[in-house]
Amino acid sequence: MAEVQPPAADGVLAEAVAQPSPEAAELATAAAAVEAAAVTTEVAALARLYGEPLLKLPNDLYIPPDALEIFLEAFEGPLDLLLYLIRKQNFNILDIPMAQLTLQYLKYVDQIRLSNLELAAEYLLMAAMLIEIKSRMLLPQRQSELDIESDDPRAELVRRLLEYEQIKLAAYDLNTIPQLDRDFVRTQIFIEQSLVPTWPDVEPIDLQQAWLDVLKRAKLTQHHKISREELSVREHMTGILRRLQSSRFVEFADLFDGAGGVPVVVVNFVALLELAKETLIEITQAEPFAPIYVRLAYSPA
Structure with a gap:
C-alpha cells in the first residue's frame, strides 16, 4: 500500500505553528x-x-537586638524573689522544700548574671545562704543532738520571709490610699472681690472686750470718795450726740474720759447702748482687732 503524504501547504502551516515568532520568545524570556x-x-x-x-x-x-529583652517579673530583692517562688508553687512557708526552691532560685540568678553582674551579687549571697541551709539539713545529726531538739535551719529564713511579706502588704495598703497629685488634685477657684470695701461687723465679744478695757482704766483713776450722785442716761445720750456732731468718727475709748469714776463711765456706756438700740449711732471697725469707732447714723434721704 502506498503512503499518502500531506500536501505541501499543510506542512508549511504545521512548521509555522511549531516554531514561535521572535516577539513571543522575547515576551516569554x-x-x-x-x-x-x-x-x-x-x-x-x-x-x-x-x-x-x-x-x-x-x-x-x-532597634538593637540587645534592647529586645522582656522582664516578665520585677523583684525588689532576694527576699522578694523567694517569696514569689514560694507563693507561685504553693509551698508551705513553714515547711519549705529547699531542693526545689534552691533550684528555681539559681535558674533566675544565672539569667541575671548574664546581663547585670552587680545586681546579681546580692542574689548570689542569698543563693549561698540557701545552699548552706540545704547542706545543714542533709548532714546527719549526732545522738546528742537528737536527744535535744535542735532548731530548724530554715527558721531564720522563714522569719525574714514572714516579716518581709508583712511589710510588703502594709506598703501596698499605704499605696492604695489616695495621694495628692497622683489620684486627685485640689481645685482652685478664683473669686473677684468687689472694689467697694466691706467693713466687718462688730461682734458682741469685741464690744465686751473694749468695754472691759475702758472699765479697767476707769478703776485706775477712781477716787475713794463716797458720795451720792444722781446721773441721767438721757443727759449722757445728749452729750454723746453733741460730741459726735462735731466729728465724723470718734474712737470708742475717747467717749470715756474717766472723769467721775466708775458710775459715770457705766452711765455713759448705757447711754451709748441706748443710742445704738435706737439706731441713732453706728459702731464700726475697720478690721478684726482694730480700734472700734462710733459715728452718727445717716438715714437715706
Missing part, C-alpha cells in the same frame, strides 16, 4: 526574568511593609 527577580527579592527581603518587600533596615527605626 522577559516574564521568566521578572519571575526570577521576584523570587530573589522575596528571599532577600527582611520584611514586608504594606505588602512591599523591605530589603534593608531603615536607619531611624533600627
